[in-house]
Amino acid sequence: MESPKKKIAVMTSGGDSPGMNGIVRAVVRMAIHLGCDAYCVYEGYEGLVQGGKYIRQMEWHEVRGWLSEGGTLIGTARCKAFFERAGRLVAAKNMILNGIDALIIAGGDGSLTGADKFRSEWPGLVEELVATGQLTAEQVEPYKHLNIVGIVGSIDNDMSGTDATVGAYSALSRVCEMVDYIEATAYSHSRAFVIEVMGRHCGWLALMSGVATGADFIFIPERPRSDDWQAEMCSTVRRHRKLGKRKTIVIIAEGAIDKEGNKITANEVKDLLADPEGLKLDTRVTTLGHVQRGGTAVAYDRMLSTLQGVEAVKAVLEATPETPTCFIAINENKIVRKNLMEAVRDTKEVANAVMAKDFAKAMDLRDHEFLDQYKSYIMSTNVHLEDGEKVADADKMRIAFINVGAPAGGMNAAIRAGVAYCLSRGHEPIAIHNGFAGLARHHADAPLGAVRSFDWLEVDGWASKGGSEIGTNRELPADSGMEIIANLVEEYRFDALFLIGGFEAFHAVSQLRQARDEFPSLCIPMCILPATISNNVPGTEYSLGSDTCLNELVNYCDKIKQSASATRRRVFVIETQGGKSGYIATLAGLGVGASAVYTPEEGITLDMLAADVNHLKDVFKKDRGQSRAGRLLLVNEKASKVYTAKLIADIIREEANERFESRDSIPGHVQQGGVPSPMDRCRAVRLAIKCIQHIESFGRRAQNKVKHDPYSTVVIGIKGASVVFTPMAELEATDTDWPNRRPISSHWAGLRDIVDILGGRPPYPKPERKLSGVRAKDMKRGLDHMSVE
Ligand code: ADP
Numbered sequence: 001m002e003s004p005k006k007k008i009a010v011m012t013s014g015g016d017s018p019g020m021n022g023i024v025r026a027v028v029r030m031a032i033h034l035g036c037d038a039y040c041v042y043e044g045y046e047g048l049v050q051g052g053k054y055i056r057q058m059e060w061h062e063v064r065g066w067l068s069e070g071g072t073l074i075g076t077a078r079c080k081a082f083f084e085r086a087g088r089l090v091a092a093k094n095m096i097l098n099g100i101d102a103l104i105i106a107g108g109d110g111s112l113t114g115a116d117k118f119r120s121e122w123p124g125l126v127e128e129l130v131a132t133g134q135l136t137a138e139q140v141e142p143y144k145h146l147n148i149v150g151i152v153g154s155i156d157n158d159m160s161g162t163d164a165t166v167g168a169y170s171a172l173s174r175v176c177e178m179v180d181y182i183e184a185t186a187y188s189h190s191r192a193f194v195i196e197v198m199g200r201h202c203g204w205l206a207l208m209s210g211v212a213t214g215a216d217f218i219f220i221p222e223r224p225r226s227d228d229w230q231a232e233m234c235s236t237v238r239r240h241r242k243l244g245k246r247k248t249i250v251i252i253a254e255g256a257i258d259k260e261g262n263k264i265t266a267n268e269v270k271d272l273l274a275d276p277e278g279l280k281l282d283t284r285v286t287t288l289g290h291v292q293r294g295g296t297a298v299a300y301d302r303m304l305s306t307l308q309g310v311e312a313v314k315a316v317l318e319a320t321p322e323t324p325t326c327f328i329a330i331n332e333n334k335i336v337r338k339n340l341m342e343a344v345r346d347t348k349e350v351a352n353a354v355m356a357k358d359f360a361k362a363m364d365l366r367d368h369e370f371l372d373q374y375k376s377y378i379m380s381t382n383v384h385l386e387d388g389e390k391v392a393d394a395d396k397m398r399i400a401f402i403n404v405g406a407p408a409g410g411m412n413a414a415i416r417a418g419v420a421y422c423l424s425r426g427h428e429p430i431a432i433h434n435g436f437a438g439l440a441r442h443h444a445d446a447p448l449g450a451v452r453s454f455d456w457l458e459v460d461g462w463a464s465k466g467g468s469e470i471g472t473n474r475e476l477p478a479d480s481g482m483e484i485i486a487n488l489v490e491e492y493r494f495d496a497l498f499l500i501g502g503f504e505a506f507h508a509v510s511q512l513r514q515a516r517d518e519f520p521s522l523c524i525p526m527c528i529l530p531a532t533i534s535n536n537v538p539g540t541e542y543s544l545g546s547d548t549c550l551n552e553l554v555n556y557c558d559k560i561k562q563s564a565s566a567t568r569r570r571v572f573v574i575e576t577q578g579g580k581s582g583y584i585a586t587l588a589g590l591g592v593g594a595s596a597v598y599t600p601e602e603g604i605t606l607d608m609l610a611a612d613v614n615h616l617k618d619v620f621k622k623d624r625g626q627s628r629a630g631r632l633l634l635v636n637e638k639a640s641k642v643y644t645a646k647l648i649a650d651i652i653r654e655e656a657n658e659r660f661e662s663r664d665s666i667p668g669h670v671q672q673g674g675v676p677s678p679m680d681r682c683r684a685v686r687l688a689i690k691c692i693q694h695i696e697s698f699g700r701r702a703q704n705k706v707k708h709d710p711y712s713t714v715v716i717g718i719k720g721a722s723v724v725f726t727p728m729a730e731l732e733a734t735d736t737d738w739p740n741r742r743p744i745s746s747h748w749a750g751l752r753d754i755v756d757i758l759g760g761r762p763p764y765p766k767p768e769r770k771l772s773g774v775r776a777k778d779m780k781r782g783l784d785h786m787s788v789e
Contacts (some may be wrong), residue, residue: 006036007169008316009055009100010309012045012072013079013107013114017153017167019301020072023106024065024679025593026309029758034313039100044107045082045114051094060760065629066307067593068558070296072153076107085125088118092125093134100148102316104309106166107510108154111349112327115148116344119325122146134472137664147319149312150327151305155293160201160346161338162329163369166308168204169300169679171292173551175209176678178288179249179465183213186247192237192273192281196266198292201351204370205292205347206253211377212681214416214463215249216240219256219264221354222362223374225542227259230272234279236382241279244457248273248281248626261357296558299550300679302591307335310754332369333541333720333747339628369686376686380417383424390426397495397700399692401454402432402439403472404501404508408531408545410684411500412462412469417685418498419454422694429454431493435473435501436508440480444703451492458600463681466548466674474504478511485512486519490691496525496695500688502532502543503579503741504716510732513713523707525698527691528715529684533671536581536742539726540717544687546584548673548681549577553588557632561592569620569660571595571652573633575645577671580740583748584671585636589755595619595635596761598648601746603767609648611764613655619760620660685721691716694725705787706749719747 009656010027011510012020024040031038038058039045047054066073078781081087095103105115126143129135152159155171175197182193195215197205203220210218217233226232250273256264259601266285273283296334297305308328315326315337326337346365363371390396399422401415415431422429431454432439438450462469477485497512499505505528516522530537533549553576564570576585582599589597596612598604616631635645649664656662676684694714698706710727717724737744755761 006101006317007099008102008104008313009039009041009107010035010104011044011047012074012076012153013043013105013111014076015108015154015729016071016076017155017165018070018170018293018295018297019166019305020106020153021066021069022297022305023151023153023166023309024072024074024301024519025066026306026758028058028063029760030310030313033757034317036317037453039098040074041103042775043077044111045079045091046077047075048091048094049087051080051090051097055094055100065593067302067591068296068561070294082114085121088121089128091118091121093129096126096129096135096140096335101142102149102319104149104151104312104316106151106153108152108156108165109159109344112150112152112159112340113344113348115150116325116341119146121149125168127211129551143495145321147316148325149315149319151308151312152327152329155205156199156202158199158347158366159205159343160350161327161343161369163332163367164300164304166301166305166331167297169173170295170298171198172205172208172212172678173298174292174295175205175288176212176464176681178286178291179209179215179251180675182286183249185245186249189282190246192248192250192251192283192697194252194266194269194273194283194285195553196252196254196285196287200255201255201354206251206256207370207373207377208678208682210251211343211373211380211685212413212463212678213249214381214460216245216381217250218377219250219252219269221253221255221257222256223359224259229258229264231268234272235755237273237279237281242263243760257354259357259359261355264499267501269648285726297590298677299554299587300547302554303587304330306590306754306758310758311335311337331367332718332723335719336721339370372686373444373682376417378688379424379689380420380685383420384599389424391696395699396492397427397696398430399427399496399498399695400430400432400451400492401470401498401500402492403468403470403531404499405472405532406502406546407466407468407472407476407672408533408543409466409548409673410501410680411472411531412465412467413676413681413684414500414529414531414544414688415470416459416462418688419459420456421689423456425696427692427696430492431470434471435475436477436480436485437473437475438471440484464675466672466676472501476504476511477515482511482515482519486515486521489524490521494524495700496527496698498691498695499526500527500531500544501528502530502534502538505530506537509713509728513728516637516707523704523712525693525695526713529687529691530715530717533584534578534581535583536579537715537716537717538731538743540719541747542683542718544680544684545673545676548677549584549671550587550591551677552673553584553667553673554591556670557588557592560665561629561632569623571616571633571649571660571662573645573649573652573662573664575664575666576634576636577668578636578638579742580638581742581746582636582639585634585639586748586751586755589634589759591752592632593759594632594634594755595759597752597755598639598643599636599752600638600641600740600747602752604635604643605765605767607765608767609643611762613652615762616652617656617659620656687716690723710768
C-alpha cells in the first residue's frame with residue numbers, strides 16, 4: 001500500500017513583514033512539488049488553537065501572484081492562549097486531528113520562542129491527550145515527534161544567528177526612502193531632523209539607515225554612546241556644521257537608551273539640537289511608525305523568502321526524531337539551517353545584556369555583519385580631519401579612486417566611505433575622473449583636470465546618490481596606452497589604486513598586473529570593489545548595483561503584470577540586461593514568479609520554446625480567471641542572437657491562436673536604477689572601507705614587496721558566508737570565462753531549477769551544452785581573442 005501523502009503546514013505569526021507571502025507561496029508549491037499536501041494555518045497560533053476552518057489545504061494556483069503582495073495574506077494574530085499550556089494542548093490536538101506532519105512557522109523571535117516551547121513540550125502534550133481520552137494511542141502514534149522549522153519574518157532583523165530576516169530589507173528601504181525625502185527639505189531650510197525608527201531591542205534599522213544615508217548621529221540600544229552622549233552628539237553635529245554641512249540628520253531607534261539604561265527620546269534629542277544656548281538648530285522630529293511595515297517586498301526579501309521556504313520544506317522532510325529543531329538563516333550569501341533553540345536563547349541574551357547594561361556582550365551576540373556595519377558607520381561618518389587616529393607620516397598614502405565600466409548603484413557610496421576613511425587615517429584620497437580614458441587624455445585639462453584630491457564636504461552628500469559622480473568609462477588601460485598610464489601613476493605618485501566597477505575593472509587590473517614587469521610604477525597595491533548590475537565579476541557572488549537593478553526589474557515586472565488585468569490573458573516577454581550573465585534575469589524571475597527564464601548560459605532552442613508555448617496554451621486552457629495578472633517570461637539580452645524578446649512574443653502570439661495575447665517589453669537602462677538600494681549603499685560602505693584597509697596594509701612605496709605578493713592585486717567579494725579578498729592571478733587562471741566575460745562557475749546556477757519549479761514550468765528539452773565556460777588551458781587563447789565592447 002502506498003503511504004499517505006505527508007501534510008506540511010505553514011503559518012505566519014507575530015508582527016507582519018513584507019515577504020511573508022513569498023514564504024507561504026514557496027512552502028505551498030515546494031511541498032506540492034515534492035508530493036506532499038500543503039496546508040495553511042490562518043491567523044497564526046490563534047488558528048492552530050481554533051482549528052476547523054483555520055487549517056486549510058492549499059492548491060498550487062491559490063498562491064499565484066503572492067510574491068507581489070505586502071503583509072501576510074493568511075493573517076497573523078497575537079494569541080494569548082498559546083502562552084498557556086492549555087492553549088498549546090488544544091493546538092497539539094488540532095494538529096493531530098488534521099494529520100499535520102510538519103509545521104513551518106514564519107515569525108519573529110516571540111513566535112519562534114513559542115514554537116520552541118511547543119516543541120519541547122510536545123511529548124508531554126501528546127501523552128496528556130491520550131491520558132485524558134481526547135485522542136487514542138493509535139491516533140497519536142504517527143505524531144510522536146513534532147516536526148517544526150522556523151523562518152524569521154521580522155522587520156527588526158532581531159534574530160541572532162542570521163544576517164537578515166525576511167522583511168528587514170524592505171523595511172530598511174522604506175526608512176531610507178523617507179530619510180532621503182526628509183534630507184531634501186532639511187537641506188533647503190538648513191534644518192535638523194530627528195527620525196525615530198522601529199526597533200525595541202534591536203538597532204539594526206537605525207544602524208543600517210544611518211550607514212545608508214550618512215546620518216550625522218545614531219542611537220541604538222546595543223551600543224549607547226559615551227557617558228555624556230549629549231556632549232558627544234552636539235560636538236559631532238557642531239563639527240559637521242563647521243565643515244559646511246547644511247543639514248543634520250539624527251536617527252534614533254525606538255529602544256534607544258543611555259549607558260545607565262535610561263530611555264533616550266526623540267524629543268530630548270530635538271531639545272538639545274534646538275537649545276538656544278547651544279546649537280540653535282531649527283529641529284523637527286519625525287516618527288516613521290507603521291509605514292516601515294508597509295508595501296511590497298523588495299527583491300532581496302522575495303529571494304530570501306522563496307529560498308528559505310524551499311529550504312524549510314526540505315528540512316522538514318529530512319528531519320528525523322534525532323535532528324535538533326532548526327530555523328533557516330542566511331549568512332552573507334548562504335542559506336543555512338541553524339539550531340532554533342540556540343538562536344532563541346542568544347536573541348533573549350541580547351535583550352538581557354542590554355537590560356543588564358552589558359553592552360559589549362550585546363554587540364557580541366549580534367551577528368558579525370552588525371558589528372562590522374557599526375564600525376563602518378563610525379568610520380564613514382565620524383570623520384576627524386584634524387585629530388583622530390592617524391597613521392605615521394611615513395605611512396600616509398596617496399590613494400587613487402577610479403570607476404571603470406557602466407555606472408552601478410552604490411559606486412558613490414563606496415567612494416564617500418573610502419574617502420572618509422582615508423581622511424580619518426591621514427591618507428590622501430585622489431579622484432580620477434572618467435576612468436582610464438579620463439586619466440590618459442584629460443589629466444592636464446584646466447581648470448580641474450581629471451586628477452584631483454577629494455574634499456570631504458563634496459563627497460559627504462553622496463551616500464544615496466545614483467550614477468557615478470566622478471564619471472566612469474569602459475576603456476581599458478591597454479587601449480588608453482599602458483605606457484601613458486604607467487607614467488601618470490608615477491607622475492602623480494599614486495601609492496595605490498582603488499577601482500570600483502564591473503568586468504572592465506577586472507580586465508583593467510589584469511592588464512595592469514601583467515604589465516608590471518615592463519612598468520615598475522605599476523607595482524602598487526590595486527583593489528577592485530565589484531560594481532555592476534550584471535554581477536559577473538569573478539571572485540564575488542555579489543556586486544554593488546545588482547540589488548538596485550533587481551529592485552527596478554521586479555517593480556517594472558509587477559507593473560507590467562498588473563497592466564494585463566483588463567484583458568486577463570496576456571503573456572509578457574521582458575528583455576533584461578546582464579551581458580552574458582543570466583544572473584539578473586534569473587533572480588528577477590525568482591522575485592516575480594516568472595513562467596520561464598532564458599539565460600545566455602543555457603541558450604534558447606526551438607524545442608525549448610515549443611515546450612514553453614505548449615505549456616502556456618495548457619495554462620490558459622485551464623485558467624478560470626482566478627488571477628487577472630499577466631504571465632511573465634524573462635529573456636536576457638544575450639540569451640540568443642536569433643530568439644529575441646520580440647521574436648519570442650511574436651511566436652507566442654502566432655501560436656496562441658487568439659486564445660491569449662503576448663507583448664514584448666524592454667526596460668533598458670531603467671535597470672541601472674535611480675536611487676541605489678540601501679543594501680547596495682550599506683555594502684558599499686562596508687566593503688570600501690575593507691578595501692582601503694587592505695591597501696593600507698601594504699604601506700607606502702612598497703614596490704618590491706608588492707610585486708611578489710599575490711594579494712597586491714585583489715578582488716573583494718562575498719563568497720558563501722564570508723567576505724574575502726581573492727588574488728587576481730588566481731581568478732584569472734581558474735575562474736574567468738574571458739570570451740563570455742563572466743566567472744566560469746556561476747554560484748546562482750542552482751536557482752534556475754527553483755524558478756522553474758515554483759513557476760510551474762514543466763521539464764523542457766535542455767539545449768545541448770553550450771560552451772558555457774572555457775577550460776583553464778583555453779584561457780590564454782580566449783584572452784587574445786577577446787573583443788572589448
Ligand atoms: P513576534 O513573533 O513578531 O516577535 P510576538 O512576540 O507578538 O511577535 O509573538 C507572536 C505570538 O507568538 C504570540 O501572540 C504568542 O501566541 C506566541 N508566543 C510568543 N512568545 C511566546 C512564548 N514565550 N510562549 C508561547 N507562545 C509565545
